[in-house]
Amino acid sequence: MxxxxxxxxxxxxxxxxxxxxxxxxxxxxxxxxxxxxxxxxxxxxxxxxxxxxxxxxxxxxxxxxxxxxxxxxxxxxxxxxxxxxxxxxxxxxxxxxxxxxxxxxxxxxxxxxxxxxxxxxxxxxxxxxxxxxxxxxxxxxxxxxxxxxxxxxxxxxxxxxxxxxxxxxxxxxxxxxxxxxxxxxxxxxxxxxxxxxxxxxxxxxxxxxxxxxxxxxxxxxxxxxxxxxxxxxxxxxxxxxxxxESLPSGGWGYDHFPITMRYARNLGKEVIGMTGKFHTYWGDFHSLKNQEALEFECFNMLALGxxxxxxxxxxxxxxxxxxxxxxxxxxxxxxxxxxxxxxxAAIPEVEIGVMTPEETWVAGGHSLRIDPSLIGVNRMLQELNYQFDIIDSQMDFSRYKVLILPDVIGYSPQLQEKLNAYTENGGAVIGSYHSLLDEDHAQNDWYGLDFLGEGDFERDFIMPNERIGKELPKEEFVMYLKPAKVKVTSGDVLLESVRAYFNREGETFCSHQHAPSRRQAGAPAATINGKVVYFAHPVFNIYRKNAPRWVKELVKDVLSELIPHKLLRHNGPNTLLTTVNRSEDGRQHLIHGLHYITQKNSEEIYTVDGIIPLYQIEIKLLIGCQKVARVTDVVTKESLPYRIEGNYVVVEIEKIMGHKLIEVVTD
Missing domain, CATH: 3.20.20.80 (Glycosidases)
Known part of the structure; x- marks a missing residue:
């Protein structure tokens, strides 16, 4: 309490x-x-x-x-x-x-x-x-x-x-x-x-x-x-x-609070989120934030605990x-x-643990210590509707079905040993780019890879296939940041890269940005060794930088394979943010659904200006063999219609006007 x-x-x-x-x-x-x-x-x-x-x-x-x-x-x-x-x-x-x-x-x-x-x-x-x-x-x-x-x-x-x-x-x-x-x-x-x-x-x-x-x-x-x-x-x-402290319009942005909270809630202390009534920053006298923005910021605090x-x-x-x-x-x-x-019901229900690069942050590094890769993975998982924590290497890995090591997680023998034990016990891992790879530890049997240094091209391409990128056209897609260059020593290639004609350097250039595909296979772009998946590109930093949907599709397909029974599903747009929290006895489940669209109407800040309602939304919560006693709207106290589909309870919601809080109680 x-x-x-x-x-x-x-x-x-x-x-x-x-x-x-x-x-x-x-x-x-x-x-x-x-x-x-x-x-x-x-x-x-x-x-x-x-x-x-x-x-x-x-x-x-x-x-x-x-x-x-x-x-x-x-x-x-x-x-x-x-x-x-x-x-x-x-x-x-x-x-x-x-x-x-x-x-x-x-x-x-x-x-x-x-x-x-x-x-x-x-x-x-x-x-x-x-x-x-x-x-x-x-x-x-x-x-x-x-x-x-x-x-x-x-x-x-x-x-x-x-x-x-x-x-x-x-x-x-x-x-x-x-x-x-x-x-x-x-x-x-x-x-x-x-x-x-x-x-x-x-x-x-x-x-x-x-x-x-x-x-x-x-x-x-x-x-x-x-x-x-x-x-x-x-x-x-x-x-x-x-x-x-996290005023979205005051320099922190809308990424900062959810990232910080998903980590801080694991530190064993009660947590208060802090925003402001100001339109911009502290000391902005005689200004008022849009009510829709303040609602979203406060309700998101509740949703994250x-x-x-x-x-x-x-x-x-x-x-x-x-x-x-x-x-x-x-x-x-x-x-x-x-x-x-x-x-x-304040215990987050989660399926993924994301390692924070903050643990190996070098003094003088990125602002507020939030690496771009962490922003990228946070946005991607929110849009894909996964439930996740942000963790460090000292925390308990066994709570999670999948661990993600975004782009720049440094190598240590202790972390590698702990990950070995985690995967031996059935856990799955997604690593990317330089995570656990560097020149001093170029051979990584856990990944099943040899690290050969940086890739040959500033921008190369990936070729989707029927396993990863399966909903994408089967043609080249550009990757906006240089990959690591690896060789498979065990396991399989999930995704191939495609070589460019050349880099834009010296006398060689083509068109306005980068050279096109040479239509020749390059080094592996993604590999799998047991339940350990590796992306050679800094996919999460790329998503932070350019948000290409094809990169999110690649990660989505891998996660769908590693987590066949997702904790929460819905039929709404990817702008519908969801969280699930439970009581200590596991009988009470709270589902938050938030639909507030942040937009940049001004030169300097993002805010929320109005609410776009959603209608006829179905939310599916994985409950396994538990029996549902009741489903209610916490605010109106009204019973909500629901049905059971296999291991899921499916809740039918007529309308979400910004925020909906649903209580599912099981016997």
Missing amino acids: KTIKQRQVHLDFHTSEYIEGIGKAFDKEVFASTLEKAAVNSITCFARCHHGWLYYPSKLQPEMIHPHLANHSLLLEQIEACHSRRIDVPIYTTVQWDGYLARQHPEWLCLDGQRDFINSQGIPEPHFYYSLCLNSGYRDYFKAHLLDIIDVVGEEQIDGIFMDILFRVACDCQHCQKEMKGKGIDHFSEINRLAYSEIMLNEFKSEVTELIRQRAPKATIFYNGSHVGFADKQNVDAYSHLEL AGCSVGDQLHPDGELSPGAYSLIGNVYRQVAMMEEACQS
Whole structure:
């Protein structure tokens, strides 16, 4: 049973000293009443902002209270009013950004290799984005600040502490140099400094968590670094729960949350998803997200097993936006109707495990640590309607019928040994491109291949056949990224590549892009050895880059062979996203169906603008020999018609208007 409240607001209050009358319009009863009417049951409020100002009557640093704060007890009154209505109030404070301290204590700032301050956002001044070094004197300052919050607010009144901005920063200041020297780390390498910053952050979090648990043992604890992934697993005990900041219109995009959540839900912590009410990004005052977009983002959180948090920013005068809380309330009242069912059936039912490249991420690599291949496989499996987790090599493989190693999963003897055991016990694997192949391990008996290096052509072709690509025309299809070149030593060739005439280089070129097929077979494009399938091309990166349907068809045919009895089927379009969650006793199954079309009407962002309804949808859930007791619509409580077809229960749905939540209860 979940204990973290599931309908949260994250209320930013980063407020300039050049604005007067801060909080002058704040009315604690109106504030709490507005939240209650919007079905909000938790709101994160500010003790300290990125500008460096405090919003509570600090005993330690009264001079740091916002110079124009009309009511020095703003935070205390927010807590008092919300608690009177059973609304939790976790307390926010910033960690590595503080504009005031950056000006007053430049000796606490992170430095790069050229001795310049590190602006983590790359935004020209004015800003508050210079990063504070947690190895400097600021570390003691921050701990004293936390104790001040606890002393002033009172231990019993603190529901949680949300600490923001803990980033990996390649700091080369004297303090970090000293620490790296003690650990035998070469500080002249930026990659080394980034790698060390993870060690430092874990040490800092453990130290701060111990402090909070001593002084406010009931408080929830979360450290926000704008992403949760494999690196956070190493110190997950420092967290009470996880919050996945992921504003689709704010730089994260619509791929980030499902990928991050499919991994984070395996870390043994309750999870909250976090989007925003903003049309774009944090600080987008006086903007409202389309309701359809907010519905999709929140309902997708529920579908993947998370609670909901919506980001807002309080106006400097302290008055909540009626429009914002009308919007949030319209969505959260729907969430409230589904909440009990989602909490009682919260275990994802899955058939595929996708290995994350994040485990072998090199410091300084791709943004937010999400490799393009992971985005590609996530999109492909969603469109093909498979149920899957994203996992690392330390997790239990036996839960999955198929494992996918997308494009760039690094080799290790431990991983290879674990995969050997998995396939010996009947598991199937799909690997691609460089996964488990490199020059040091060129011969791979598990794949049944010798790795000969990179392919001969920047773009070559594949030739579909009656086993793989069987619904495609039997002619060449271009592959947009260079493959690995392999030779089969055992097993069979599933798919042949076709050679191009030449690369576009030197004096050779043809037409606008690449040369056509020479109509000669090349190296294997796909192979199978037992139940281990290998694609020579980076098929998942290709799908992320160009989304060619023929690549998805190849993967679909392989998965259909490896998983003959798919967990969930439907007759709708590939834009219908589905998930299945179950109760601990396995009798309650919740099927989420979401049909919201993301579109890019603007130059910069994707959003959802309207709902396209679906009619006469049939969803088939694999139940085996279980007997169905009832099938209901969770929101309307209406019984839904169903029939049994072999090992499947087939649910008939007259209409899906954005989202449908179906409960199947078995005896």
